[in-house]
Amino acid sequence: MNTSKLSFRHLPIHLQRVMTLAGGTVPFRSASRFAAAGMAGVVTDVLLFQLFTSLGASLALAHMGSFFAAAALNYFLDSKWPFWPRHAEDQRWRHFGRLLTVGLLALLMRGGILALLVFSWHMPPMLAIFPAVAVTAAICYLGAAFYVFPVTQNPPSANVRWRVASLGIVAFTILLRLVYLGQAQLIPDEAYYWNYAQHMDLSFYDHPPMIAWLIWLGTALFGNTEFGVRIGAFICGLVTMGYVYALARNLYDESTAMRAVLLLAILPFYFSTGMVMTTDAPLVAAWAATLYYMERALIADQNSAWLGMGIAFGLGILSKYTLGLLGPAALLFVILDPASRRWLRRPQPYLAAGLALLLFSPVIIWNMENDWASIMFQSNRVKGGSENQFAAHLLFLHLMVLLTPVGLLAAAMSFWPGAERDNSAVARRRRLFVRVLTGLPLAVFFVLSISESQRFHWTGPTWLALLPTMAWLIGQAGDFSTLSRRVRAAWKPTIAVCVFFYALVLHYVVLGIPGFPYGFLSEHYFWREATEEIEQVVAEVRQETGQEPLVVGMSKWSVASSLAFYNRNGKPMEIRSRNMFGDSGAMYDFWHPSEPATSRPIILVGMRSHELARTRRIDDIDRMLVQPGPIQEQVATRDGKPLRRIYHRIAQGYLGKDPDPESGS
Incomplete structure (x- = not known):
């Protein structure tokens, strides 16, 4: 009993020692005043939030207004009662900037928590503010201890500081994704893949079936919600982190592995694939797994790794055909690396290839049954269809978006022959592996x-093999070039800007930012509110005519799919795509290959007004409609603020598909 009391009495001291060793400061010397100031901030925050909401303020305005008031009070008390170590005057603005960064990140996280509790869990805002404030306080405290006011006397090594920073930032980004996962509306791509899951098949026209399988499982467990659609992407993001950590640890060390996971957490392409449910989510996870097993098989010489490689490769090409590029890359490495050539005479690689082919067999069967439609479509996409233009400069711009300018520069330096000075046989094989697979x-x-x-995101997975080397260079403080030192220094603001940008965009699309109009992403987003507008039109037409109208999304698949997912009010709409008017509708060409002439009302819906008058193949679609009406514009709103425009047009019937689509061209 005495031992237990002694342990609890000394717990703060042990905690302080652990945090100090990790590089954080703990203001225990003024614990009572620190607690009093914190409580004053919490009380101010909660009371002002209650006041703002009772006055009819939006959730965003209420929680942001109360937060800034509480933060101002805490800053005033801190100036009177110094809780944290004081530094030279010239460093105060630097600390203020860091404190502002931490506060804004905590605020934007809190918005997601409030949205989750209020909109998904249906908790009253008056109660939801309490757990939201608690999370905000924890983030602010840890951020201040480790980032704003780190230990300055006998600080830990740079290696330890990077480990702690990596752990904190990765944890924050994972929590950010999880909190907003079910709050942010689906983009049209996600809604389209959700439609895959409503029409389950061995494969699909424009993609293999993995995306449909994941969404089907997620929605079976969590319903037809944004969370149910995206939970597969979130899990794929965690799987990617696990395999990249293991790959970087095998190639370098554990500290490098932590930094590699940090890069996964903050680089734009990898952050998005861990949250947005597109085919890139399972592709990136399978790509990382394949790289890990390739390294274990080809460099570590583990026979059992070939089984893992076969499974990972098979699941990867079930996700997206792009992963097939790793096959020739692995073969090239085996040819160039003398120690690996012996695998050409062993059965394991061929058995792994056979296993991958077996896993890929549903796609082969579907293509055989559908005249190789998917294979032909993907070959045309690679060729660019009818386009013929120089686009290497666009590829460079796309890479800067996917990796950030600092990330692209770091990738180029990692690929350069002089990046590492270790000339041992192991290091040379490692460098060859990374360069060939990238x-x-x-x-x-x-x-x-x-x-x-090419599509801007296609190159995203190719950098996974290079991430460990990029992470290794971050931790090198030796005699490197001036450029290397500047790139290492540039990572810190890049990380802060990226994380802040992700949190800001998520808060913006879910709750909005007071004072900023909803103009960003307005053409391709906010489909929940746009669908409500179309549902009203459908209800009016149904009441006036006594017939069920046919709703036609006049884009390839974006409009039809988004309307189908968000059609939640009243009777479900009967939805088709623009293939009714002779243009491509992707999988709608298979789900609804033809539509007979009908006297039922037709409601054309588009993101742009010209889509309701013509398609790429027919200059005037009026001849296919009975008494087509004028194009009308509607504005979807939220809390009285305009979100986006959507266009519709009503006709009294449909005459059937044009027998000669080129006749109107």
Whole structure:
């Protein structure tokens, strides 16, 4: 009993020692005043929030207004009662900037927590503010202890500081994604893949089936909600982190592995694939797993790794055909690396390839049954269709978006021959592995971009093999070039800007930012409110005519899919796509290949007004409609603020698909 009391009595001292060793300061010397100031801030925050909400303020305005008032009070008390170590006058603005950064990140996280509790868990705002304030206080305290006022006397090594920073930032980004996962509305791509799951098949016209399987499982567990659609992407993001950590640890060390996971957490492409449910989410996870097993098989010489490689590769090409580029890359490494050539005479690689092919068999079967439609479509996409233009400069711009300018520069330095000075046999094989597994897929995209424009995100997974080297360079403080030192220094503001940007965008699309209009992403986003507007039109037409109208999304699949997912009010709408008017509707060409002539009302819906008058193949679609009406514009709103425009047009019937689509061209 005495031992237990002694342990609890000394717990704050042990906690202080642990935090100090990790590089954080703990203001225990003024614990009573610190607690009093914190409580004053909490009380002010909660009371002002209650006041603002009772006056009819929006959730965003109420929680942001109360937060800034409480933060101002805490800053005033801190100036009177110094809780944290004081530094030279010239460093005060630096600390203020860091404190502001931590506060804003905590605020934007809190918005997501409030949205989750109020909109999804249906908790009254008056109660939801309490757990939201608690999380905010924890983030602010830890941020101040480790980032704003770190230990200055006998500080821990740079290695330890990077480990602690990596752990904190990765934890924050994971929590950020999890909190906003079910709050942010689906983008049209996600709604389209949700429609895959409503029409389960062995494969699909424009993608393999993995995305449909993941969404089907997620929605079976959590319902047809944003969370149910996206939970698979979130899990894929965690799987990617695990495999990248293991790969970087095998190639370098544990500290490098932590920094590699940090890069995964903050680089734009990898942050988005861990949250947005597109085919890139399972692709990136499978790509990371394949790289890990390739390194274990080819460099570590583990026979059992070939089984993992076969499974990972098979699941990867079930996610997206792009992963197939790792096959030729692995073969090239085996040819170039003398120690690996013996695998060409062993059965394991061929058995792994057979296993991957077996896993890929649903796609093969579907294509055989559908005249190889998916294979032909993907070959045309790689060729760029009818386009013929130089686009290498666009590839460079895309890489800066995917990796940030600092990330792209760091990647180029990591790929450069002089990045590492270790010339041991192990280091040379490691460098060859990284460069071949990055360089060959990237070279394919570069060659294609010389004559054709590619999708901006296609190169995203190719950098996974290079992330460990990029992470290793961050931790090097030796005699490197001035450029290397500047790139290492630039990572810190880049990390802060990226995390702040993600949190700001998520808060903006879910709760908004007071004083800022909803103009960002307005054409392709806010489909929940846009669907409500179309539902009203459908209800009016149904009441006036006594017939069920046919709703036609006049884009390839974005409009139809988004309307289908967010059609939650009243009777479900009967939805088709623009393939009714002779243009491509992607999988809608298979789900609804033809539509007979009908006297039922037709409601055309588009994101742009011209989509309701013509398609790419038919200049005038009026001849296919009975008494087509004028194009009308509607504005979807939230809390009285305009969100986006959407256009619709009503006709009294449909005459059938144009027998000669080119006749109107």
